[in-house]
Amino acid sequence: MFFTYLRRELRRRRKAALVVASGLALGIALVIVVNSVSSGMNRAQDKVLESLYGLGTDMTVTKAASPPGEGETARRPRFEFDAKDNDDDAEQSQDLVMVQGFETLAASTVDKVGKQDGVADAVGGLSLRVMKVNGQFKRGEAQVMPAQPGGSGGGSGGSGGGAVRGGGAAFDVDSYTVYGTDVSHQGLGPLTSSKITSGRTFKESETDAKVAVADSAYAKEKKLAVGDKLTVSGTKYEIVGIATADSGDAAANVYLPLKQAQTLADAKNKVTTVYVQASDSQRIDGVKQTIRKNIPGTTVTTSADLAETVSGSLSTASDLASGVGRWLSIVVLAAAFLVAGLLTSAAVSRRVREFGTLKALGWKSGRVTRQVAGEALVNGLVGGALGIGLGLAGAWLITTFSPTLTAELGGGLGGGGAAGGGRVAFGGGPGGPGQETAGRALDIALSAPVSLMTIALAVALAVAGGLVAGGFGGWRASRLRPADALRRVE
Structure with missing residues (x-):
């Protein structure tokens, strides 16, 4: 009886169910994309650090170069070549x-x-x-210029000048x-x-x-x-x-x-x-x-210290994903839960006569509440399925196009x-x-890997969204009395 009534009510209220599921789907899809991008950022930063550290390395021990003392100058490259008269070239x-x-x-x-x-x-x-x-x-070649008439050379015709060319x-x-x-x-x-x-x-x-x-x-x-x-x-x-x-x-x-x-x-x-x-x-x-x-x-540098020196578009995007992106996904998800709950509660209000009649026929408040919660939970699961599909599609697009991010590494930490x-x-x-420049830049292709933990989180959010919406609607339905239905009978 429960599933028969559930199937009939969901089919009869398809539009309302689709609105609730779509709102949850958008929130869940955003959570999947943000988590996947954050995971891709972490992988990109790991690649950057591996280029400096090497696999399996946890820290490095170095000694910073001492600055030149007062009156001293930094040592510069100096090249010396021997001049050979008999072999100039x-x-x-x-x-x-x-x-x-x-x-x-x-x-x-x-x-x-x-x-x-x-x-x-x-x-x-x-x-x-x-x-x-x-x-x-x-060696340049000396060229003798011809004498100029009337020149001031000492001879009758003047002496010629010379120049070195080449x-x-x-x-x-x-x-x-x-x-x-x-x-x-x-x-x-x-x-x-x-x-x-x-x-x-x-x-x-x-x-x-x-x-x-x-x-x-x-x-x-x-x-x-x-x-x-x-x-x-x-x-x-x-x-x-x-x-x-x-x-x-x-x-x-x-x-x-x-x-x-x-x-x-x-x-x-x-x-x-x-x-x-x-x-x-x-x-x-x-x-x-x-x-x-x-x-x-000595100076001891860990991977966490190196990560703080990474700047550029990779660092900026990582900060956005971990800061703005996470908060945005939380706000959108919370708004989706709230809207789903309010829509479910409003739907219960429109079904006062129906639930009041069912109570008059012998349905207890708990049975009515379970029926409303069951419908909301199914809406949440449908929204979760849609959200997982949208999230996977978004992550796939990011990985396919692989936008390139630049990581600028602080100087003095690497040796390459x-x-x-x-x-x-x-x-x-x-x-x-x-x-040598103070640092170096690496171009990293961004990917958005979706882990099983992210999928599990999406399923949990879908169930939670359904329960939140069902809680709103169930609370409203439990307060209905058979007399409410009789007042609306025409």
Whole structure:
């Protein structure tokens, strides 16, 4: 009897049921889209942080570079070339290998960090920048001008003048980044955020071997392949693998064994960064404080600290999704619940004679209330189904079109950067190699993944919406008396 009456009443009041279900559907769809976009934002930020940290890394330990003292100037790249009279047009080339980003730490710091309470593993790395200048000097040619008649030269016809024409110098400047990785502990560090797409990674026995892994973007730009030789500051390295960064932007252009990187930079037993993995993710803040206390003079940076440095459209969109978007979805959902309740209550008011007659025939107030609540619950479930469909469609559209967001990373936290190059002419005006920027920007494609938890939340909201509407209507129906129906009988 309950379901028969329920089906008949819903069919008879299709328009009213559709209005209630549509209002709930819009609110539920908005909740699904906002939650999915927020999840996509979190994934995008995770990719950004992985490009700096590497998979499995919870924090980094570094030492900030000291500012120049009073009267001192910052150290600048300096290139010196020998002038050779007998070979003026000889090509000149020089590599300058510099530690970049931070002051160096003693390699023993890695062991100290690894012994701290709550640290599962620690590994050191050395971040370098190589600036290569390549070009040649050309001597100008002296040209003698013919004598001018009546000139003031001392001879009868005057003497001719002379001028130097041509010559000069033009040099190409290429800048790229090198990261020295501990090949015996490859589970931590920036290289773990890249996948070997050609060749192989380092072997544990290659702690001091002349081998290299190149980033795929840099290898494509320089036309490098597995088996080719890469010369860095006069040392030739065999490329054994090509790595592609998962986030689209690698931490370095070239990866070398740590000892080789230390040799190139004249930084024996030095590192710039210690990558740390905590034994428990819940203890990250405690481990951070322990390291700062027991190893003074260091800077400990966690993923939460890095997330605060991310700016640009990704950060703005994330703030909107987590702030304005969530509050907007809550307000819309609350309004949908309220409207559904009021419409159900109004529908009960229009059915006074019907319910009063049913009570006069023997229906108890509880049965009438359950009937109204059942109708409202079905409306909520229908609205939930429509809302889930709309929400999935909205998330699919966002993922399909994948709008690109830019994440600008604060300087001083990462050790990478894209390759840079240029051409500088000596004596031909201002110019020079581009200096390293304070940060770098990453383009991240936004997606809107829908999880099972989001679907479960939508179903719960649909049921809750039906119960709220049923509560309004049931309360109104329970207050009806058979006499109300008799007053309306014509």
